[in-house]
Amino acid sequence: MQERPKRGGLAAVAKAAGVSPATVSRAFNLPELVNDAVRARILAVAAEQQYRPDPAARALRSRRTHMIGVALPTLDYSIFARLINRFQSRFAEEGYTTIILTTGFDNRNIHDSVQLLLDRGAEAVLLVGAVEDAKVNEILAETQVPFVTTYSFPKGSAVPAVGFDNGEATQAATEHLLALGHRHFAMIAGLTDGNDRQRDRIAAYRRCLERAGATGADRVVCHGFDMAAGGRALAEIMDHYPDTTAIVCNTDIFAVGAYAECRKRGIRVPDDLSIIGFDDAEYAPLLDPPLTTIAVPADEMGLCAAEALLAALKSKAPPQERCMDTTLTLRGSTAAPRHKS
């Protein structure tokens, strides 16, 4: 007489517990409607049979998939990995499973990903940056699914944001360099196509320089989104504008590339060149010199975005916006310029 766990469906549990399938379903989903003793029996039988509800059947009838969609530029930026980590674990606590799609940095290309997430039945969606795709905006207007965007805080956007003001952050960085006495700037940026974060940062940088009458508003170079791009950008800057003494990098990733290129060229940081980053990556304090950078509360942002969506799911109201603070974190990569000439 060997025991056999059986592995049947809900109907099997119902039979074994001597109740109807409806009652089994209620025992799991509306426990307060079921008599305590009956429910206990059902749960025991279900456990014994290792009953697992079929998510497809459940989703089909109840119209709830318990899936959350995420479309982000890349997983290869640790800042996004950090953000998504908190986001995902918060939703996991509530029984939701997350689907993560990567779309690249140009939000004009996110349509297919958003459509896929919605087709898959995502009950809420997280994006990064402002939506810049008319078709996605159409989707947004039609769907009941709550969306939140993060890592930026677009004004008057169709999609509410749990992010921060990129312009303000870059302004703090630029003003720090100006305050140190720098007059000749350049910026290492990412592509601005479909990327409001880059545009906001560039705009803020230019605004600061123009207001201060410093040089460099037009010295914004972009060679891509990876570390090597940062190196190439630095090379271009120093070749074309050798008087540059301060560089604003739109990602710590660029700063790593820039550091390497500086070493190759014998440029000393911060003595010859001040460099400032963005994101405060894990390695920022470990670089030589430790990188002055803008700390972005990625973990908190992920958590807040999850909470905003969770609340929206419950209340049926649009997600609550939230603008977080960034912190200019001073380390060793910025200093007053050497007195030239």
Added chain:
Amino acid sequence: MQERPKRGGLAAVAKAAGVSPATVSRAFNLPELVNDAVRARILAVAAEQQYRPDPAARALRSRRTHMIGVALPTLDYSIFARLINRFQSRFAEEGYTTIILTTGFDNRNIHDSVQLLLDRGAEAVLLVGAVEDAKVNEILAETQVPFVTTYSFPKGSAVPAVGFDNGEATQAATEHLLALGHRHFAMIAGLTDGNDRQRDRIAAYRRCLERAGATGADRVVCHGFDMAAGGRALAEIMDHYPDTTAIVCNTDIFAVGAYAECRKRGIRVPDDLSIIGFDDAEYAPLLDPPLTTIAVPADEMGLCAAEALLAALKSKAPPQERCMDTTLTLRGSTAAPRHKS
């Protein structure tokens, strides 16, 4: 007379096209069974109505979810991000959606994640490292779902691997240092609990040292899995074993922390201390000095793992194993030890 796309289900498409629901279904899933003209009409109607099949209904009846499960230690190691990127995009090409779960580095804890993936209906599952959980092995034995593990190549494991030999890789690294003349070693490792990659690397390191009669087989330190841990480990090593001239890091991440700690202590790399990494992260060649490390074909591994699972899904046979090569990539962080005493 305004146009209205309608957005109905398959039944609506059927009615509008003047055919039965069965035919509509076939037009999408078994197109060769449907008359060309009829199929064209169906497709046109479907497009006009923006028909989207309900994945829940489809999954319920067809028992196919078109979902792939992934359980990996963390997204915060870019090497895993790279691996998963290729994996995911390959499956996306075939119409599969990927669910990614993070489980930490201890594979004794992956049970819940694996169960969740299976409960969600994953048709194939990717893991990292050897399975070290009896419950997971039970699941493996019972399920028909193909599994593949990666980033290691466990012998006689229940789950086939598309990975590489961690011991061999570390052996190459250690022998390189031995060949340079080093005699006093230490290793910065991760936790070995539930982590065969770490154990394999440590074992290989010890084997090499013992065979060569060099010091350091017992100098394996671990302070965690992040960059700061690398720094703390280096501090411990130099405090306890100041004669150390060569350090094998089990991750480039540790090497970054070690570099920083070296600078703090005035230890020059490679003059005073040779450091070797593992993974060949994007920043490895950009560090100062550029990091000698073991290059792991993460992208290719992700792709191969996807192909292996795809083939298994088609053939119903177990996935094909594959052991990939790693490459010791020589850069500037290793050199002959200075002649002491």
Added chain:
DNA sequence: CGGAATCATGAAACCGATTTCATGAAATCA
């Protein structure tokens, strides 16, 4: 104590596709 409200439960419909099985028409064959 009688009628209304509440409660716990079950029967049956339902979610939206896929799949089986049946059928009539067309094609093939002897």
Added chain:
DNA sequence: TGATTTCATGAAATCGGTTTCATGATTCCG
């Protein structure tokens, strides 16, 4: 030409749950 496949299609069953609605048993209340 009559019998036999083959082909394209539709009717209906089905996947495994959830939800609606009905019902009998209790409790509540005037």
